[in-house]
Structure formats: C-alpha cells, structure tokens
Amino acid sequence: MRQYACEDCGAIGVQTSVRGRPRKYCPKCAQERISARNKAAKSIRGATFNCEECGTIGDQASRGRPRKYCPECSKKLRHSSDRVNPSKAIYTAHIKRAYGITAREYEAMLERQGGRCAICAIPSESSKRRLAVDHCHRTGRVRGLLCGLCNTAIGKLKDDPVLLLKAVSYLERGT
Numbered sequence: 148m149r150q151y152a153c154e155d156c157g158a159i160g161v162q163t164s165v166r167g168r169p170r171k172y173c174p175k176c177a178q179e180r181i182s183a184r185n186k187a188a189k190s191i192r193g194a195t196f197n198c199e200e201c202g203t204i205g206d207q208a209s210r211g212r213p214r215k216y217c218p219e220c221s222k223k224l225r226h227s228s229d230r231v232n233p234s235k236a237i238y239t240a241h242i243k244r245a246y247g248i249t250a251r252e253y254e255a256m257l258e259r260q261g262g263r264c265a266i267c268a269i270p271s272e273s274s275k276r277r278l279a280v281d282h283c284h285r286t287g288r289v290r291g292l293l294c295g296l297c298n299t300a301i302g303k304l305k306d307d308p309v310l311l312l313k314a315v316s317y318l319e320r321g322t
Contacts, residue, residue, distance in 0.1 A: 153171070156175075156176055198215070200216050200220035205218075224237060242280060256291065260278075265292060267296070278294060279294070281293045284306060
C-alpha cells in the first residue's frame with residue numbers, strides 16, 4: 148500500500164483515491180480547508196440579507212448565489228408561482244421574458260376577453276390558476292388567454308388548424 152504525507156501537517160497516511168485524484172491532505176486538514184473555504188465564501192457575500200418579500204433579516208447561505216428571500220417567503224413563492232395570487236414581480240418578469248408582454252397588457256387582454264378563456268369561456272376565477280398566455284410557437288405572436296385545458300388541447304394538436312378541423316369533424320361524426 149502506498150503512503151502519503153499531508154501537505155499541511157505532515158502526518159503519514161495510507162493513500163486512497165479521492166474522486167480519481169491522489170490524496171494530498173489528511174482527513175482533519177481536508178475538513179479544516181473546507182471549513183475555511185466556506186467561511187471565506189460567506190464573508191465575501193456578506194453574513195446577512197434582508198428578505199425582499201417580508202423584510203426580515205436572515206443569515207446568508209454559505210454556498211450558491213446570495214439569498215433574496217427568507218426560507219418562509221421562498222417556500223410561499225415557490226409553491227405559488229403560477230397560482231392566482233403569486234408575487235406580482237415574479238409573474239410580471241416571467242410573462243415579459245417568455246412572451247414579451249407586460250402585466251398591464253396581460254390585464255388588458257383579460258379584460259377584453261371578459262375575464263374568460265378565449266375558447267371555452269370559463270371564468271378565470273373558477274380556476275385555481277390564472278389564464279395561460281397562448282402564443283404561436285413559430286412567430287412568438289400572442290393570440291390570447293386560455294384556461295389550462297384549452298391551452299393543452301391545442302398544444303397537443305400542435306397548434307395546427309388542419310388537425311383541429313379534423314378533430315372537430317371526428318367529434319361530429321361520433322355524435
């Protein structure tokens with residue numbers, strides 16, 4: 148068996164491979180190096196943060212990107228991102244990025260449609276989810292707002308009017 152000498156303390160140990168690389172440090176020194184690295188990363192980003200939702204002050208995570216929300220608000224936002232009342236800022240950013248429309252344009256479209264799905268006319272209040280922004284996948288042009296079922300149905304038929312007409316014809320034959 149091969150032995151190694153720890154580069155920090157000089158302790159002699161049996162050489163084992165760590166993720167395919169030869170060991171350089173004894174387990175104690177390796178743990179101290181990891182702790183020091185985590186402390187340095189924490190001090191660079193700052194030890195605390197203010198939650199953007201509720202304003203509470205919390206400890207900054209020691210890895211990953213800096214926190215914006217406390218654990219409670221983060222959980223609420225994560226579980227409500229597509230529900231009727233999520234954080235407006237998150238949904239506004241999503242529709243702007245995905246469809247190129249603002250929250251005002253979404254609300255105006257919803258008002259023009261009477262607060263209902265453009266196909267089946269189910270009111271948006273009767274669903275737990277807000278109406279989906281329907282758009283042409285080729286051009287990116289927004290067509291209107293649909294309930295989840297109607298949006299999924301036309302998506303399954305590949306947004307193809309010919310397939311939709313064939314489906315209508317099929318349904319009419321069967322009744």
